[in-house]
Amino acid sequence: MSTTKKMPAFWRRRSLRFWLATGMVMSILPIFASAVAGYLLYHQTIIKPLVEVSSKQQSILQPLQNMQLSLWDVSQSVIDFAIDGEVQRKTAYRSEAEQIDTNFANLSIAMTARGLAVRDINEAQHEWRALSTVSNTILSGGFQQVDPVVGEQVEEFETRINRLGHQIETVRDAVRSKNDRMYEQALASLTLSERLVALGFVVSIIGALLGIMIINRSLVSSMDQLAAGAMSVAIGDRDHLIEIQIPRELTSVADAFNLMTKRIREQEDVLEHIARTDGLTGLYNRREFDRILAEELQRAKRYDRPVSLIIGDIDHFKKFNDTHGHQAGDEALCVVAHELTENLRETDKACRFGGEEFVVVLPECDAKTARQVAERIRLAVEARVLQLDGDQTVTLTISLGVATSPNNGETPKTLLKSADSALYKSKEHGRNRVMSAV
Numbered sequence: 001m002s003t004t005k006k007m008p009a010f011w012r013r014r015s016l017r018f019w020l021a022t023g024m025v026m027s028i029l030p031i032f033a034s035a036v037a038g039y040l041l042y043h044q045t046i047i048k049p050l051v052e053v054s055s056k057q058q059s060i061l062q063p064l065q066n067m068q069l070s071l072w073d074v075s076q077s078v079i080d081f082a083i084d085g086e087v088q089r090k091t092a093y094r095s096e097a098e099q100i101d102t103n104f105a106n107l108s109i110a111m112t113a114r115g116l117a118v119r120d121i122n123e124a125q126h127e128w129r130a131l132s133t134v135s136n137t138i139l140s141g142g143f144q145q146v147d148p149v150v151g152e153q154v155e156e157f158e159t160r161i162n163r164l165g166h167q168i169e170t171v172r173d174a175v176r177s178k179n180d181r182m183y184e185q186a187l188a189s190l191t192l193s194e195r196l197v198a199l200g201f202v203v204s205i206i207g208a209l210l211g212i213m214i215i216n217r218s219l220v221s222s223m224d225q226l227a228a229g230a231m232s233v234a235i236g237d238r239d240h241l242i243e244i245q246i247p248r249e250l251t252s253v254a255d256a257f258n259l260m261t262k263r264i265r266e267q268e269d270v271l272e273h274i275a276r277t278d279g280l281t282g283l284y285n286r287r288e289f290d291r292i293l294a295e296e297l298q299r300a301k302r303y304d305r306p307v308s309l310i311i312g313d314i315d316h317f318k319k320f321n322d323t324h325g326h327q328a329g330d331e332a333l334c335v336v337a338h339e340l341t342e343n344l345r346e347t348d349k350a351c352r353f354g355g356e357e358f359v360v361v362l363p364e365c366d367a368k369t370a371r372q373v374a375e376r377i378r379l380a381v382e383a384r385v386l387q388l389d390g391d392q393t394v395t396l397t398i399s400l401g402v403a404t405s406p407n408n409g410e411t412p413k414t415l416l417k418s419a420d421s422a423l424y425k426s427k428e429h430g431r432n433r434v435m436s437a438v
């Protein structure tokens with residue numbers, strides 16, 4: 001019998017469907033979770049920052065760069081005008097200045113939308129306005145190269161435009177360095193994602209193995225146990241108990257199988273009892289007697305111990321039958337059988353030899369003791385009063401012959417023959433007596 005440790009009742013109640021579903025979910029869940037987590041991670045930490053970087057590139061860095069170029073053109077137009085007084089310098093200036101105005105407006109909107117500090121760009125715009133005033137003053141005059149006032153104005157213009165160029169460069173550097181940081185973060189996230197994907201892969205494999213283990217444990221190994229148990233019972237091991245704990249359906253099959261085995265065992269016990277005993281008296285039958293005697297003689301020989309055999313025959317039983325009827329005869333046989341068993345040790349085996357003849361095998365019993373046992377039986381039968389139909393009572397007697405191995409025979413045949421001869425002598429000497437073989 002197996003001694004498998006009991007699972008908690010909660011698990012034992014789970015069905016096959018439950019175990020299969022659990023196994024499948026365990027296999028698929030890590031893959032699904034990895035996919036969702038991977039998507040979220042990629043989107044949040046890589047794609048989004050990269051989109052941000054590229055959009056900043058377009059909406060902030062590009063206009064800043066354009067503005068720097070425009071400032072250079074503006075500077076050229078104003079200084080050239082101060083030198084040559086050409087009217088087309090004014091037109092070029094206006095066009096560039098308009099572009100710078102538009103760029104300042106757009107940059108302010110774009111930077112606010114992206115949560116960037118607009119203080120620097122506002123200061124730059126303020127500086128640009130101050131510069132525009134100086135530019136317009138220079139451009140509103142004629143060709144005055146030698147005028148010292150114009151020289152001062154140009155000097156102020158140059159100082160202011162340099163400062164503005166520097167301010168714009170500062171803003172550009174700040175945005176660029178923030179962009180670079182985001183880009184680096186995105187790259188770091190990419191590396192982390194790759195590691196997480198590898199981890200997810202390992203977890204998925206473990207999950208899949210776990211799922212396979214669950215299916216194997218709940219189904220395959222239980223089926224194997226069931227098959228092995230059925231085979232054990234089929235080859236005759238009636239004590240084999242199939243102990244399946246999961247799934248519930250196979251547990252029911254195992255329970256039914258165990259119950260069936262128990263019933264078979266009970267029926268076999270009944271059949272075996274019937275095959276070994278006499279239906280009327282309940283004593284061992286002739287076939288069992290042959291087996292017992294052979295076995296005891298063998299054992300006695302091996303250990304050099306005595307075995308005795310008593311054979312008893314009810315006296316004038318034909319007459320009893322004829323007088324009181326066959327049914328009363330049967331009752332008498334049962335009474336004698338009862339007296340036999342009542343006067344024996346537990347190790348002694350009483351058998352019905354056939355008809356009204358009985359035999360008793362007495363292991364470890366010498367001739368003297370066997371004779372005493374036979375005498376006790378004889379007296380018990382003689383003393384027993386049978387109550388027949390009506391108020392009629394009747395008594396019986398029995399003749400007995402005793403033989404002991406090895407002196408009176410070492411084989412079943414010779415020992416039985418000796419006991420039978422002793423019984424014959426009992427009958428010859430007047431019945432209701434015990435005679436021992438010599």
Ligand SMILES: Nc1nc2c(ncn2[C@@H]2O[C@H](COP(=O)(O)OP(=O)(O)OP(=O)(O)O)[C@@H](O)[C@H]2O)c(=O)[nH]1
Pocket residue numbers: 280313314315316317318319321325326327328329330333354355356427431
């Ligand atoms: N009622 C009954 N009678 C049986 C049974 N088996 C054998 N007998 C009867 O037992 C009787 C045996 O008779 P005999 O062998 O002549 O022996 P006996 O009349 O006892 O004479 P002795 O043995 O010489 O004393 C027969 O009449 C059998 O029919 C049985 O199972 N039931």
